[in-house]
Amino acid sequence: ISNPFIGGADKLPDGVTYTNIPIEFKDLTQLATTIKSPEEAKQFLVDTNRSFVTDPVRRAGFKQVLSDIAASDGVQLFHCTSGKDRTGWTAMLLQSIAGVPAQTIMDDYLLSNTYLQATNEKILAQISQALSPQVATNLEPALGVDASYLEAGLAQIASDYGTVDGYLTEGLGLTPDTIALLKAKLVD
Structure with a gap:
């Protein structure tokens, strides 16, 4: 949450309710010690996106995120x-619920x-200076997204x-009522 490489702790306006739903993910420091090539970084994110489906703890986190959005009023x-992996997965699920075309x-x-x-x-640049240019090269694919990750x-x-609907109901355990609430919020 407070990773200095990414910008530090959130700065929230007064009156905002903050909920931390941890969906475990390696940070850049951990990745820097384990990823030895750009190809390994890409494979890490391919495997991570697969784990959003296969890992019960991660599925529980996504269920809580979607359930909280469905149950809360106002802007969410x-x-x-980084706002791309777990956020990208959540956005994909919400867009799917809303009926957004796959290409969009x-x-x-x-x-x-x-x-x-x-x-x-x-x-x-920080990684290159603090660790080495090779470590920065190795980690570069992990800082972005690639169609192969989401695919x-x-x-x-x-x-x-x-289907995504099957994942929502069977994988995440969302009820049809929760999905309907989400759809109503997204489409209205």
Whole structure:
């Protein structure tokens, strides 16, 4: 939450209710010690997106995020450390519930590379200086998104649950009423 590479702790306006729903993820320091090539970084994110489907603890976290959004009134904001992996997955689920076409969902997901470009350049420069240029090269794919990352999670959904709706109901255990509440909030 307070990772200095990503910008530090959240700065919230008065009156905002803050809820931390931890969906475990390695931070850059951990990745810097384990990722030894750009290909390993890409594989890490492919595997991470698959785990959003296969890991029961991560599924429970996504269930709580979606349930909290459904049960809360007013404007909602959700994010993760970088706003691209867990946030991208949550956004994909919400967009799917709202009936957004798959290509639009992917296009929106890939926009993270545009919006994070300046931040990622600063992070890579810090990593290069603090650790080494090679470590920065190795981690670069982990700072962005690639269609293959989201596609891996979607393929896992297809394999395990058939459809996103199956994942929502069987994988996450969301009730039809919760999904209907989410859809009403997103479509209205």
